[in-house]
Amino acid sequence: MAFRGPYTLLLASLWITVSRPTLGVYQLKPRIIVSRENGAFHTLSTSSGETIGDLKLIQDSHRREIYAGGHQSLFRLHSKSKPPTLTKVNLMIFESKCQNNATSSECKISMLKEGRNGNPLFMCGTVEKNTECCDVTPELLLVNCFSLSYPTQINEPAVHVGDSLYYSTSNSDLSGLYRWAEEKATWPLSGQAEQRHVKILANKGNGSLDGKVYNFYIEQNQNQNPDMPLWIPRVSQICMADLGGPKMVLQFRWTSMLTARLFCGDEKKLLSYTELLDIAVLEAAEWENTTIYALFKNTYDFRAVCVYKMSDIVRVFSGEFKDDEAKTFSSPRPGECVENSRVLSSNFLRFMERRPEMKQWIMPARDPLMFKHNHHYTHLQVDRLRGRKSGHPSYHVLFMSLDNGNVHKILEQEGEPFIIAEYQLYKTTTHISSMLLDRRTRRLFVSSSSEVVQIDLRNCSVYGKHCQSCVMARDPYCGWDLLTCSADNGSLVQDVTHGNYTICENAVPHFSESRTEVKRDHPSNVPQYSRFYLECPMESHHASYAWEHQGRKMKCVSADHNCLLLIDSMSEKDEGVYQCVASENGYDKAIARERLQMNGASETRVTPIALLCLLFLISVIC
Ligand SMILES: *[C@@H]1O[C@H](CO)[C@@H](O)[C@H](O)[C@H]1NC(C)=O
Ligand SMILES: *[C@@H]1O[C@H](CO)[C@@H](O)[C@H](O)[C@H]1NC(C)=O
Ligand SMILES: *[C@@H]1O[C@H](CO)[C@@H](O)[C@H](O)[C@H]1NC(C)=O
Ligand SMILES: *[C@@H]1O[C@H](CO)[C@@H](O)[C@H](O)[C@H]1NC(C)=O
Ligand SMILES: *[C@@H]1O[C@H](CO)[C@@H](O)[C@H](O)[C@H]1NC(C)=O
Ligand SMILES: *[C@@H]1O[C@H](CO)[C@@H](O)[C@H](O)[C@H]1NC(C)=O
Numbered sequence: 001m002a003f004r005g006p007y008t009l010l011l012a013s014l015w016i017t018v019s020r021p022t023l024g025v026y027q028l029k030p031r032i033i034v035s036r037e038n039g040a041f042h043t044l045s046t047s048s049g050e051t052i053g054d055l056k057l058i059q060d061s062h063r064r065e066i067y068a069g070g071h072q073s074l075f076r077l078h079s080k081s082k083p084p085t086l087t088k089v090n091l092m093i094f095e096s097k098c099q100n101n102a103t104s105s106e107c108k109i110s111m112l113k114e115g116r117n118g119n120p121l122f123m124c125g126t127v128e129k130n131t132e133c134c135d136v137t138p139e140l141l142l143v144n145c146f147s148l149s150y151p152t153q154i155n156e157p158a159v160h161v162g163d164s165l166y167y168s169t170s171n172s173d174l175s176g177l178y179r180w181a182e183e184k185a186t187w188p189l190s191g192q193a194e195q196r197h198v199k200i201l202a203n204k205g206n207g208s209l210d211g212k213v214y215n216f217y218i219e220q221n222q223n224q225n226p227d228m229p230l231w232i233p234r235v236s237q238i239c240m241a242d243l244g245g246p247k248m249v250l251q252f253r254w255t256s257m258l259t260a261r262l263f264c265g266d267e268k269k270l271l272s273y274t275e276l277l278d279i280a281v282l283e284a285a286e287w288e289n290t291t292i293y294a295l296f297k298n299t300y301d302f303r304a305v306c307v308y309k310m311s312d313i314v315r316v317f318s319g320e321f322k323d324d325e326a327k328t329f330s331s332p333r334p335g336e337c338v339e340n341s342r343v344l345s346s347n348f349l350r351f352m353e354r355r356p357e358m359k360q361w362i363m364p365a366r367d368p369l370m371f372k373h374n375h376h377y378t379h380l381q382v383d384r385l386r387g388r389k390s391g392h393p394s395y396h397v398l399f400m401s402l403d404n405g406n407v408h409k410i411l412e413q414e415g416e417p418f419i420i421a422e423y424q425l426y427k428t429t430t431h432i433s434s435m436l437l438d439r440r441t442r443r444l445f446v447s448s449s450s451e452v453v454q455i456d457l458r459n460c461s462v463y464g465k466h467c468q469s470c471v472m473a474r475d476p477y478c479g480w481d482l483l484t485c486s487a488d489n490g491s492l493v494q495d496v497t498h499g500n501y502t503i504c505e506n507a508v509p510h511f512s513e514s515r516t517e518v519k520r521d522h523p524s525n526v527p528q529y530s531r532f533y534l535e536c537p538m539e540s541h542h543a544s545y546a547w548e549h550q551g552r553k554m555k556c557v558s559a560d561h562n563c564l565l566l567i568d569s570m571s572e573k574d575e576g577v578y579q580c581v582a583s584e585n586g587y588d589k590a591i592a593r594e595r596l597q598m599n600g601a602s603e604t605r606v607t608p609i610a611l612l613c614l615l616f617l618i619s620v621i622c
Contacts, residue, residue, distance in 0.1 A: 028373040030422035054433035055447040060120030069112035168197035199279040211240030229274040233262040239337035258335040260358040264306035306364035376403040395476040405430030458487035467504035523595035536580035543584035
């Protein structure tokens, strides 16, 4: 009875694996699983081995160094050193009383972002109620320090435009968008519902009055009806030229703030995802071509990614208002940037105080990627790769962390997402606190509370040693260079769009027919009447596996990374050569070969895993 729990679990998981019916379902699973033991990624921890708390990853303004900031300390990543390490940066951001008291909850880094004016970093430290912010020089000295009256938290978004710092806080009664410029603060409007802020984007524009700031956030739904979603996703827009109102109305507060709702889902199927979790941005040469990738969750805990165009957001904000009263103000129009907002009429300002909302919602530019499989994604990063000569403009690859600490590499294509790989970064379930993509070196950094993991996105050796498996991987970072699966420069053999492996036969004139990867020359001696199992390593989880023996094809049982074939009681007829064949999209490949020989002695030779397998098979068959 002691085995009942794990046995039932194993049974359930085996049952799911065996009974998976169609190809379509396979496509929702990661094709390749890269485990920590594989050696395809590096783990960086502190030289002292200390636990470092949830880290935020930041790339300096020159895109050369990566930093990781925790609540009390800042680390620099040395990824080229062997082994790669995190070294602590000693910064005098806190007063002396914090120096020897790193555990004090009163001392914390309250902002960490890329620097301005040629400085690599910008950071704020909070000691009790005082927040001090400084530029961090290349020599890691703190300069141009000032005190910030309205503190924030390290994980909140923040953006510099010139000397103005735009940042948000999600604290319930002070939540909203702030600006700190020339020792003066501009505050959010009061009386707002609980908010969680996700991203701030700024555009200076061409003229002095063009500058706008966009803030992406969710707000608790004031409608308490249980059928209504708990959160409403929104974007707000303000003018950089906003000086706040005169003494009586909206003094030191936004006079230009407009809001619009974001929609993610499928209107026809009445599906909507409202809890915005993360945003990744693909910048473009023209600001309006900026693409925004947003990760959402719905009330059933399913995830979707919606893609928005900045041009659509700009268009919605110049459209109609929800409230007809807006029509009484035409010059300036609500939200229009003006030279001096302090001279606006009090009627106009009272209208602006209500944060006017746009009539139209901001709709995604294309169909959302909906994850029907219950993958609980938490963070999102996106990369764009140049297309190939075949005319495809570009490929987009999403990196999404899961709530168990794994990361998926996903090809974004119209319709179904294709999960290229799952990276199993940690030994146990781990909370991921931050993800950072270094587009220059094509590396992804993932942080938890104890370490930072670095993934080389162009390490293509995980896709095997054959052209076909390299092409079926559909990884835009990789291609077949006639010898190995390697980092693609646009000229290697690859078919990202379809993963059609027939391209290999055309491209490789002397295509090698040797397809067997695992060979054992020595036969395994199996005692008569004993139980035995054969192990076939599963490379692709989109393939189906079978063992062939004397012209017979036998299904095997997937367990973890292997497909197992059980021989119940060894006899003469079980002798001979066994070959494991993987079939994927019509491509068959022999990946393991074993020869069994019976020897006379009848001892029982069975390992625990084989026993469980046997129990399972008996329970399914009988
Ligand atoms: C690439 O991954 C393989 C394992 O799949 C590993 O042995 C190798 O060290 C990795 N290379 C780099 C440069 O990380
Ligand atoms: C360390 O911080 C704690 C909690 O804030 C405080 O009570 C204690 O006095 C501090 N110790 C020193 C040496 O400053
Ligand atoms: C800046 O000017 C260009 C060309 O006149 C125009 O296409 C673009 O929309 C302007 N950008 C903004 C943000 O106003
Ligand atoms: C911006 O997008 C439009 C419409 O898709 C396209 O015609 C234009 O070439 C794009 N501009 C740039 C610089 O990519
Ligand atoms: C791409 O890489 C291959 C093999 O490494 C090389 O032969 C080829 O010249 C490269 N092409 C370009 C355009 O850099
Ligand atoms: C793969 O490409 C070949 C040759 O271009 C074509 O005949 C075949 O139908 C394609 N297969 C798939 C599954 O698209």
